[in-house]
Amino acid sequence: MVMAPCFDKNGRKKGAWSEEEDNKLRAYIERNGHYNWRELPKLAGLSRCGKSCRLRWKNYLCPDVKRGNYSKEEEDTIVSLHNKLGNKWSKIAEKLPGRSDNEIKNHWHAHLKTRAQKDQRILMSKYEEIESLQTDKTNPRVSPAKNINVKSKENIVTQVPTKSSSQLSSISATSSSSLSGSHYATSTHVSPQSSCYIPEGDFWTEPFVVDNNSIYSSDISSSPLGLVNDFIFQTSCQEMFLNDTLSLSSLDSYL
DNA sequence: AATGGGGTCAACCGCGGTCCA
DNA sequence: CTGGACCGCGGTTGACCCCAT
Structure with missing residues (x-):
């Protein structure tokens, strides 16, 4: 040891x-x-x-140092702060009374990094699922949300705080409700500030606004209900982007 | 029982920032 | 302004632990 x-x-x-x-x-x-x-x-x-x-x-x-296992809340806080701050362990430690930067760093590498990477993979598969629906030309239609301006990938990546390689795992699991106060109380969270792995020509490069090809299942899209669903999906995803609360479970609930 | 390999975590190292003469 | 001393941070190392084989 x-x-x-x-x-x-x-x-x-x-x-x-x-x-x-x-x-x-x-x-x-x-x-x-x-x-x-x-x-x-x-x-x-x-x-x-x-x-x-x-x-x-x-x-x-130091008598303030807390020993022992990390609580779920502490882990969520670390992951979420790491999304926002990158490898700024001392800054993260400031938000976790009793935990040292070194301890947090070790815990990240030993436990949380793997968890974050796993969630990133899940999230990316969800994105790809959306993208494949988006590019399904068999069902072209006009989106009611076409004029809405949404954050682009460029806007997102310019906010990346560091170039550290460890930030590749910045999409990760956390309780967004604990920090963002969002009503999207979820178990998984992605920050627009993160420098996550982004495939070429992906979800991020295209605004959520889609002109003629939208995100629908074919059976719903032809109905008025489909139009309403489109609008809700797109505007809600947009809101989540802007509020920094896009999450796996919220995506799941819309798919 | 022996051993090898991955996990864990305390501690070190090097660098950059700040302060002061 | 400059250079040295000091401090703090983040990355890395390496010894021990534990479990699978």
């Missing part, structure tokens, strides 16, 4: 912390605070570098 203790060229200890070291560091900081990490190890009687002390305190010894 931890590196075996060793010493650097300056004779400072590296690797796992002993209980004695922990006690020294804790006692010193509780007594004097940590105004200067560089001086601290010397004053506390530790053969460590200041950085190492800082990390040990921040991630482990």
Whole structure:
């Protein structure tokens, strides 16, 4: 779990912390605070570098640090914030009292990244499903929503906060209701700010407004009810884009 | 029982930002 | 303005754990 203790060229200890070291560091900081990490190890009687002390305190010894499993709410918050902020672990940690940036980062890589990638794949298959319906020329018709202006892919991707590769997994599962306050209380959420994988000529490149080819099943589309459904589907998806709450389950409910 | 491989997580490293002389 | 010291952040490493074979 931890590196075996060793010493650097300056004779400072590296690797796992002993209980004695922990006690020294804790006692010193509780007594004097940590105004200067560089001086601290010397004053506390530790053969460590200041950085190492800082990390040990921040991630482990600080009384505010919460140990133990992550709640569903915490995980949802991490995923959602990661969608918005990217790998800004310290910013994410600010929103999760008791969790350190390092701990959140580890938890992301160990658990949440996989979950996010899985949900991304599901979401993309839904997009493709819509797209295939959209491009079905066998049932051309005019959409009642044709004049509505919708966010394009260009608008979306320009808001990407970082170029980190880990952001490829930015479509992910979370409770959108917990953060966005949206009435689309869902289990899965995609942010328009995310830099998710986008296939060429995809869903994102086309506005939800469709001129003559719309998103319908053939049996409904020929009826007045079909027209109403088209309008509801398109305007609702649009609203979800604009409100940053497009989700798998909301898509499901419309399909 | 032995072992190998993936998962987990504490800790280190390097870089960039800020501050100050 | 510049350069050095310091701090904080994000990426990465590596040792231990655990489970499957």
